[in-house]
Amino acid sequence: MSGRVTVLTGGVGGAKLVLGLMQVCPPDTISAIVNTGDDFRHLGLAISPDIDTLLYTLSGRANAAQGWGREGETWTFMDALKSLHGEDWFLLGDGDMALHVLRSHLLTSGETLSAVTARFAAAWELALRILPMSDDPVATHIETDRGDLPFQRYFVEQRCIPAVRAVRFEGAAGARPAPGVIEAINDPDTRAILIAPSNPWLSVDPILAVPGISEALAAASAPVVAVSPIVGGQAVKGPTAKLMGELGLAVTNEAIADHYAGIIDGLLVDERDGGKGLAVPHAVTDTLMKTLEDRARVAMAALDLADRIAG
Amino acid sequence: MSGRVTVLTGGVGGAKLVLGLMQVCPPDTISAIVNTGDDFRHLGLAISPDIDTLLYTLSGRANAAQGWGREGETWTFMDALKSLHGEDWFLLGDGDMALHVLRSHLLTSGETLSAVTARFAAAWELALRILPMSDDPVATHIETDRGDLPFQRYFVEQRCIPAVRAVRFEGAAGARPAPGVIEAINDPDTRAILIAPSNPWLSVDPILAVPGISEALAAASAPVVAVSPIVGGQAVKGPTAKLMGELGLAVTNEAIADHYAGIIDGLLVDERDGGKGLAVPHAVTDTLMKTLEDRARVAMAALDLADRIAG
Numbered sequence: 001m002s003g004r005v006t007v008l009t010g011g012v013g014g015a016k017l018v019l020g021l022m023q024v025c026p027p028d029t030i031s032a033i034v035n036t037g038d039d040f041r042h043l044g045l046a047i048s049p050d051i052d053t054l055l056y057t058l059s060g061r062a063n064a065a066q067g068w069g070r071e072g073e074t075w076t077f078m079d080a081l082k083s084l085h086g087e088d089w090f091l092l093g094d095g096d097m098a099l100h101v102l103r104s105h106l107l108t109s110g111e112t113l114s115a116v117t118a119r120f121a122a123a124w125e126l127a128l129r130i131l132p133m134s135d136d137p138v139a140t141h142i143e144t145d146r147g148d149l150p151f152q153r154y155f156v157e158q159r160c161i162p163a164v165r166a167v168r169f170e171g172a173a174g175a176r177p178a179p180g181v182i183e184a185i186n187d188p189d190t191r192a193i194l195i196a197p198s199n200p201w202l203s204v205d206p207i208l209a210v211p212g213i214s215e216a217l218a219a220a221s222a223p224v225v226a227v228s229p230i231v232g233g234q235a236v237k238g239p240t241a242k243l244m245g246e247l248g249l250a251v252t253n254e255a256i257a258d259h260y261a262g263i264i265d266g267l268l269v270d271e272r273d274g275g276k277g278l279a280v281p282h283a284v285t286d287t288l289m290k291t292l293e294d295r296a297r298v299a300m301a302a303l304d305l306a307d308r309i310a311g
Numbered sequence: 312m313s314g315r316v317t318v319l320t321g322g323v324g325g326a327k328l329v330l331g332l333m334q335v336c337p338p339d340t341i342s343a344i345v346n347t348g349d350d351f352r353h354l355g356l357a358i359s360p361d362i363d364t365l366l367y368t369l370s371g372r373a374n375a376a377q378g379w380g381r382e383g384e385t386w387t388f389m390d391a392l393k394s395l396h397g398e399d400w401f402l403l404g405d406g407d408m409a410l411h412v413l414r415s416h417l418l419t420s421g422e423t424l425s426a427v428t429a430r431f432a433a434a435w436e437l438a439l440r441i442l443p444m445s446d447d448p449v450a451t452h453i454e455t456d457r458g459d460l461p462f463q464r465y466f467v468e469q470r471c472i473p474a475v476r477a478v479r480f481e482g483a484a485g486a487r488p489a490p491g492v493i494e495a496i497n498d499p500d501t502r503a504i505l506i507a508p509s510n511p512w513l514s515v516d517p518i519l520a521v522p523g524i525s526e527a528l529a530a531a532s533a534p535v536v537a538v539s540p541i542v543g544g545q546a547v548k549g550p551t552a553k554l555m556g557e558l559g560l561a562v563t564n565e566a567i568a569d570h571y572a573g574i575i576d577g578l579l580v581d582e583r584d585g586g587k588g589l590a591v592p593h594a595v596t597d598t599l600m601k602t603l604e605d606r607a608r609v610a611m612a613a614l615d616l617a618d619r620i621a622g
Contacts, residue, residue, distance in 0.1 A: 044416035076385040080409030084434045094405035098391030101412075105355035123395045 003029070003191030005303070006184040006222075010035045010203025011050045012067060013237060013289075014196030015057035017227060017302075018128070020295030021194070022058065024303065027127035031184035033213075035198070036113065036132045037140035037169055037206030038151050042090050045100040046107050049152075050203065051117055051132060052099055059124040067237070070095045089157045114178045129180060133207040136175035140206050141168050151202070160239035164246045167201050172209035177216075185216040192306030193217065194299075195226035197287065199240045200259050201247070208263070217263045223309040225266040225302050228256045231288055232272035253278055266305045268298070281309055314340070314502030316614065317495040317533075321346040321514025322361045323378060324548060324600075325507030326368035328538060328613075329439070331606030332505070333369065335614065338438035342495035344524075346509070347424065347443045348451035348480055348517030349462050353401050356411040357418050360463075361514065362428055362443060363410055370435040378548070381406045400468045425489045440491060444518040447486035451517050452479050462513070471550035475557045478512050483520035488527075496527040503617030504528065505610075506537035508598065510551045511570050512558070519574070528574045534620040536577040536613050539567045542599055543583035564589055577616045579609070592620055 005025050009018055009032050018032050032054060039048045056062040056070055063071045073093035082088050092100065099120065106116045112135040121130050140151040144162030154162060185193060198204055208214045217224055230253055235241040241251045249255045253269045257280045260267070267280050270287040283305040289295045316336050320329055320343050329343050343365060350359045367373040367381055374382045384404035393399050403411065410431065417427045423446040432441050451462040455473030465473060496504060509515055519525045528535055541564055546552040552562045560566045564580045568591045571578070578591050581598040594616040600606045 043412050044419050045412065070391075072387075074385045074387040074405060076383075076405035077388070077408050077412075080381075080406035081413065084409055084413055084431055086409065086413045094385060094387035094408075095391035097388050097405075097408060097412075098395055098397065101354050101356065101388075101408075102392065102395055102397045108355050120395055 003222075004031065004184075004187055004189050005029060005192050005194065006031045006033065006187070006190055007194040007196055008033045008204055008207050009050070009054065009196040010198030011038070011053045011238075012057075013229065014050070014198040014203065015054045015062070016289040016295050017194070017196040017299055018054060019057055019292070020289065020297070020299035022128065023292065023296035024300050030128040031131060031180065032128060033131050033133055033181050033184065033207060035203045035206050036134060037138050037172075037203075037209075038155070039137070040139065040150060040152050042092075042152075043087065044104065045092075045097075046104040047100050048103065048113065048117075048132070051130065052096070054130060055099070055120055055124060055126070058126050058128070061124075069093050090152060112178075114180070129184070131180050131184065132178045133181060133213065134175040134210050135178045136171060138172045138175050138206055138210065139170040140202060141170055143168065155239075160242065164243050167205065169206050169209040172206065173211065175210045177210050177212050181210075182212055182216050185213070185220050188221065190220070190222035191310075192303050193220055193222050193224045194302050194306070195224065195260065195264065197227040197229040197236070199229060199235075199238055199243070200256060201243055202239070214263060223265040223306040224263060225268060225306045225309070226256065226260050226264045227268045227287060227298060227302050228253050228270065228273075230256060230273055231270040236288065253282075266309050268302045268305055281305070283308070314533075315342065315495075315498055315500050316340060316503050316505065317342045317344065317498070317501055318505040318507055319344045319515055319518050320361070320365065320507040321509030322349070322364045322549075323368075324540065325361070325509040325514065326365045326373070327600040327606050328505070328507040328610055329365060330368055330603070331600065331608070331610035333439065334603065334607035335611050341439040342442060342491065343439060344442050344444055344492050344495065344518060346514045346517050347445060348449050348514075348520075349466070350448070351450065351461060351463050353403075353463075354398065355415070356403075356408075357415040358411050359414065359424070359428075359443070362441065363407070365441060366410070366431055366435060366437070369437050369439070372435075380404050401463060423489070425491070440495070442491050442495065443489045444492060444524065445486040445521050446489045447482060449483045449486050449517055449521065450481040451513060452481055454479065466513075466550075471553065475550075475554050478516065480517045480520040483517065484522065486521045488521050488523050492521075493523055493527050496524070496531050499532065501531070501533035502621075503614050504531055504533050504535045505613050505617070506535065506571065506575065508538040508540040508547070510540060510546075510549055510554070511567060512554055513550070525574060534576040534617040535574060536579060536617045536620070537567065537571050537575045538579045538598060538609060538613050539564050539581065539584075541567060541584055542581040547599065564593075577620050579613045579616055592616070594619070
């Protein structure tokens with residue numbers, strides 16, 4: 001099978017699937033639509049955590065042991081910042097700062113986030129297209145039992161401890177999909193549209209909240225397949241399971257399928273959970289992505305399911 | 312003798328004198344008025360090289376061997392910036408970035424350069440007052456045989472190689488002395504006003520170009536004593552001698568005294584040159600400041616000359 005592949009992705013888990021896709025498809029046939037709801041301004045710098053995680057992961061710069069940030073990172077900036085009594089709740093590695101400073105400078109100079117992201121991807125010789133969901137600011141806010149928290153305050157500063165009551169995406173209603181996003185979904189040459197196993201409520205919903213994206217997915221001629229973030233009744237990483245509980249949902253693939261109802265045509269689930277009771281077309285594999293081979297296998301399984309759905 | 316001391320200073324050489332002063336006077340009696348003509352925006356960051364050199368030198372953070380920047384600096388940011396094809400002609404150390412980022416953020420938030428500088432000095436427990444010459448932007452431009460160059464392009468990128476024809480200070484005519492500057496010159500409790508052995512044309516003239524500062528110095532009741540940057544018919548460091556030649560001046564203390572005519576009441580010169588032919592009151596010492604003891608000795612000699620002039 002040939003054709004383009006479009007993938008919606010958030011942070012670390014999503015980046016693993018995209019890296020897997022790059023093993024099984026020519027990179028220049030892949031378009032990744034990336035969550036920017038986590039983006040925020042910190043010390044005046046424009047920080048785009050999910051875009052950077054993808055750039056690091058795909059270019060071989062990610063710190064795999066730590067699970068975030070750069071390999072070989074140093075922390076002299078943070079030490080100096082602390083000595084000046086600067087805000088230190090959000091860790092900024094020395095190398096990571098290069099992306100934040102250059103992006104901030106280029107945005108201030110009038111470049112769009114799309115253009116900056118394409119520039120970084122080109123500098124690091126990445127052939128896939130990395131598309132922010134929008135060039136307009138959208139800010140994920142978490143309504144919790146400790147009040148309303150911007151995403152990074154909830155995720156980093158409060159370490160996901162507050163109980164979530166609702167999630168909202170400020171600015172989403174007025175945001176436009178970034179150039180290329182709708183085209184990547186509508187492209188008649190598209191073999192599959194994948195939704196990475198990123199947190200559906202925190203990482204994928206912001207993308208779906210940008211007007212036009214859900215509608216395009218629902219109407220897409222290519223099959224839309226989500227990779228479930230559930231493995232053995234748990235989330236692999238991060239606050240997905242805890243958040244589902246707080247929202248009154250069972251931590252099951254049925255709940256994931258319900259969440260994406262109207263959007264997806266298929267769901268790839270982990271073999272520990274199986275497809276029992278799932279009404280949506282599905283396939284089963286080991287979805288844990290520890291090695292590069294795992295990532296390629298999961299990507300391949302998602303594409304196979306899409307091909308099967310397409311008939 | 313007691314009383315306050317005010318010192319006009321530029322970069323590395325000036326910072327050494329101020330450090331010397333801190334050995335011989337209570338730090339909280341010292342006010343340093345610092346050149347900000349070298350300040351510039353780079354990658355969107357507000358960089359104040361002379362203020363930072365003073366902060367590093369006085370707090371024991373300066374890299375003495377290298378002659379600029381921080382001790383224990385790391386360069387991960389620059390490496391990452393280069394990989395992204397960012398501008399790399401101006402070196403930004405990882406720790407140095409903390410000052411630039413925090414200063415830029417605070418300036419954007421509406422704080423003045425004076426306030427930011429006082430905040431940094433307090434964080435690093437420096438008891439002297441560090442006063443930017445102005446909170447308004449003043450930009451030193453060098454007119455050279457290769458065209459008009461902003462200071463850092465001339466100094467860093469072109470390594471002072473272009474021949475200087477003139478120096479001008481953009482924005483100076485409309486700039487106001489920062490709060491405390493005129494007061495530090497006029498304070499009736501002032502024992503001496505020193506001009507550090509910084510480059511008179513590049514580092515001290517921008518201060519004198521801010522309307523009100525020259526006039527206050529000329530009218531000051533305290534004696535004004537400059538430490539000559541000439542040692543043995545040469546400049547210790549930097550482009551002073553080369554620049555004097557290009558401006559058609561002999562590299563002599565007479566030329567320095569002429570330059571500061573109407574401002575200074577005395578000149579401290581190096582023993583290698585002596586005071587022969589100098590019309591202005593002067594004293595002679597070894598003005599090379601290699602060790603902390605040297606710095607204290609030169610500061611003391613400058614204060615002694617001031618005391619002698621004051622009678």
